[in-house]
Amino acid sequence: MSTTESQHTWPGDTLTRVPYWVYQDEANYRAELRRIFEGPVWSYVCLESDVERPGEFRTTFVGEMPVIVVRAEDGSICAFENRCAHRGALIALDDRGKARSFQCIYHAWTYDLRGNLTGIAFEKGSHGRGGMPASFCKEEHGPRKLRTTTLHGLVFASLSPQAPPIAEYLGQEILGRIERVLHRPVRVLGRFVQVLPNNWKLYFENVKDTYHASLLHAFFGTFRITRLTQGGGVIVSPDGGHHASYTIDRADDRVSTAYREQGIRSEHQNYRLADPSLLDCVDEYGDGIKLQILTVFPNFVLQQIENCLAVRQILPKGPESMELHWTYFGFTDDTPEMHRRRLKQLNLVGPAGYVSMEDGCVGGFVQRGAATAADELSVVNMGGESAESQDTRATEASVRGFWKAYRRYMGV
Amino acid sequence: MAETDPLLVSLQPLVAQLNADYARAIDDDRLEDWPEFFAEQCLYSITSTDNQRQGYPGGLMYADSKGMLQDRVAALREANIYERQSYRHLVGLPALLGETDGVVRAETPFLVVRIMRDGRMDLFATGRYLDAIVEEAGALRFRERIVVCDSSRIDTLLALPL
Numbered sequence: 001m002s003t004t005e006s007q008h009t010w011p012g013d014t015l016t017r018v019p020y021w022v023y024q025d026e027a028n029y030r031a032e033l034r035r036i037f038e039g040p041v042w043s044y045v046c047l048e049s050d051v052e053r054p055g056e057f058r059t060t061f062v063g064e065m066p067v068i069v070v071r072a073e074d075g076s077i078c079a080f081e082n083r084c085a086h087r088g089a090l091i092a093l094d095d096r097g098k099a100r101s102f103q104c105i106y107h108a109w110t111y112d113l114r115g116n117l118t119g120i121a122f123e124k125g126s127h128g129r130g131g132m133p134a135s136f137c138k139e140e141h142g143p144r145k146l147r148t149t150t151l152h153g154l155v156f157a158s159l160s161p162q163a164p165p166i167a168e169y170l171g172q173e174i175l176g177r178i179e180r181v182l183h184r185p186v187r188v189l190g191r192f193v194q195v196l197p198n199n200w201k202l203y204f205e206n207v208k209d210t211y212h213a214s215l216l217h218a219f220f221g222t223f224r225i226t227r228l229t230q231g232g233g234v235i236v237s238p239d240g241g242h243h244a245s246y247t248i249d250r251a252d253d254r255v256s257t258a259y260r261e262q263g264i265r266s267e268h269q270n271y272r273l274a275d276p277s278l279l280d281c282v283d284e285y286g287d288g289i290k291l292q293i294l295t296v297f298p299n300f301v302l303q304q305i306e307n308c309l310a311v312r313q314i315l316p317k318g319p320e321s322m323e324l325h326w327t328y329f330g331f332t333d334d335t336p337e338m339h340r341r342r343l344k345q346l347n348l349v350g351p352a353g354y355v356s357m358e359d360g361c362v363g364g365f366v367q368r369g370a371a372t373a374a375d376e377l378s379v380v381n382m383g384g385e386s387a388e389s390q391d392t393r394a395t396e397a398s399v400r401g402f403w404k405a406y407r408r409y410m411g412v
Numbered sequence: 413m414a415e416t417d418p419l420l421v422s423l424q425p426l427v428a429q430l431n432a433d434y435a436r437a438i439d440d441d442r443l444e445d446w447p448e449f450f451a452e453q454c455l456y457s458i459t460s461t462d463n464q465r466q467g468y469p470g471g472l473m474y475a476d477s478k479g480m481l482q483d484r485v486a487a488l489r490e491a492n493i494y495e496r497q498s499y500r501h502l503v504g505l506p507a508l509l510g511e512t513d514g515v516v517r518a519e520t521p522f523l524v525v526r527i528m529r530d531g532r533m534d535l536f537a538t539g540r541y542l543d544a545i546v547e548e549a550g551a552l553r554f555r556e557r558i559v560v561c562d563s564s565r566i567d568t569l570l571a572l573p574l
Binding site: 095188189190192193194197216217218219222273274323328339342343344346347350351352354358360361362364 | 458459460462463466468469470471472473474475476477478479480482483484486487490491492493494495564565566567568569570571
């Protein structure tokens with residue numbers, strides 16, 4: 001038994017039981033922001049193409065810390081806390097823009113593109129009176145700076161000098177699975193934010209949970225985009241934190257009766273599409289993988305569902321609230337046919353997605369269902385007790401992997 | 413000026429009626445009637461002001477045929493899971509922007525309150541309908557209805573069409 005800063009305890013060393021207080025406790029949440037999001041992890045912050053040219057910037061968050069990501073004059077990508085060194089006001093107020101420098105609107109303190117404090121209004125006072133003390137050193141004051149790293153067009157940031165190089169952080173298998181999808185320059189097709197009434201971990205677990213996909217999402221099961229009876233598997237990184245799950249279309253599933261025999265809701269024999277062009281999919285990667293969902297601990301999702309591609313950024317907003325930032329994309333060299341296909345398939349995902357709208361509410365169902373069960377435990381036993389890769393998706397191995405990584409970062 | 417064009421002046425109340433009927437169909441849970449407000453060749457997309465400004469073509473819902481609209485309704489009835497909810501649309505007066513070759517362009521502001529099964533009521537969406545309207549089989553129909561939400565943020569999920 002070990003404790004966090006909260007009043008609660010963990011149920012021993014198992015990865016198969018998760019106490020509900022971990023989704024509710026305020027002190028534990030504050031500890032997560034410090035130990036995980038400000039700790040030795042890499043958080044996804046934006047696409048590299050979002051900050052293509054020097055001076056282009058984005059504002060986002062690492063955990064709850066407001067952050068500016070900006071392309072510096074020399075072409076490198078810098079990230080620093082969006083907090084004025086003077087009184088703590090936001091430095092940049094827009095979601096995006098282009099700047100030569102940043103100036104806090106409160107007292108006009110100025111920062112360069114690297115987040116260095118370069119100017120203080122009335123530093124020498126007025127008419128020889130007032131001003132900052134001569135001993136004040138601008139170099140010693142500034143917002144916290146983050147390290148950045150890029151990977152196939154993605155930008156990750158870390159506040160910790162201890163975060164290992166991104167390739168090492170992810171491991172070879174996950175790296176290969178990112179390369180598989182992001183092998184060409186991307187073209188953004190849309191951006192939306194979904195505000196979810198649940199703890200951030202419930203969403204991250206949901207994405208890793210291959211067990212629910214064809215059960216909750218009837219659309220998935222009905223149209224055999226993913227089924228537990230199809231081929232596929234779950235890859236879990238050695239540290240447990242990252243995962244990739246995939247489905248391979250396997251013809252023999254067409255005659256499987258497993259869903260029907262178990263009376264599973266998602267078996268709809270008579271459900272057909274009036275316009276089946278939505279499912280006019282092509283194997284653009286040439287490997288037969290219809291679906292690949294990938295996560296990078298603690299806040300990133302890369303999704304390929306047929307030809308529908310998106311990245312999702314998870315932003316915690318308190319113990320029982322989070323935001324999911326969707327970026328839909330294709331590639332700059334998509335043919336008109338592929339572009340149109342992707343626009344249609346966007347119906348599959350996002351806040352109104354045929355196969356993802358349920359994920360927006362199911363976390364809230366858990367949050368509400370377990371409201372008074374802080375010390376009760378959820379059961380994560382599908383596929384055994386380990387957090388290792390498996391060649392089935394009827395497993396919760398990657399969810400257990402999440403808890404393995406979580407407990408190490410949290411020290412519990 | 414659009415308001416002085418006699419054709420547009422005469423069409424304005426008809427477009428307002430079309431919008432009123434459209435909103436009632438959704439708010440009364442007659443979703444099966446919803447595709448009937450569209451022409452056979454149609455485009456329906458839900459986007460946001462910011463996405464539009466950025467030139468992003470993707471939508472939260474995207475249908476380029478009447479069949480895709482019917483599929484959306486079928487999915488809501490048969491496949492998708494969401495808590496019982498309904499909308500109350502308040503649709504403003506349409507501004508008729510012009511007419512070319514029988515296609516009338518209109519812009520209409522809307523506001524949607526979402527009522528959840530437990531009685532919670534929230535301002536769920538505000539925005540503009542950007543429409544291309546044609547006459548088909550003796551009635552006005554949407555050839556194109558682009559729903560431009562003022563905000564890109566959606567609370568929990570977007571189940572029903574706007």
